[in-house]
Amino acid sequence: MGDWVYFAGVYDTKFEAYCAVMWVEADERIRRSARPTQVEVYRLRNGKYGVRFLPQQDVLQRARAE
Template sequence: MDEWVYFAGLYESKFEAYCAVMWVEADERIRRTARPTDVEIYRARSGKYGVRFRREDAFVPANKVLT
């Protein structure tokens, strides 16, 4: 999949957007549904910051333990 996924919301500061990046990465690892790749912060025309990423579609069943 080569499409960008835009994380909901825009943030006033780059720091707030960076915190959202950490949340996206941690959430995807916890759920083990897909791995985010190419996570980045972008600046919207309004001057606010947003987060976007690409997903690596690697489904891992919830009951399977990764080692």
């Protein structure tokens, strides 16, 4: 399993979180720096939702080397 990047924000509904997923997948700034390979919605213990993604491995390796 990789190192998840947690997207800022907690959402009241799964729909709001999925909207954030679409934004993460489409955002050029994120794709240039982290290029998500997998984006998912997860549920918090309090019933709210968050978004996280896995960046490509080559991006992680470069970040660790710096």
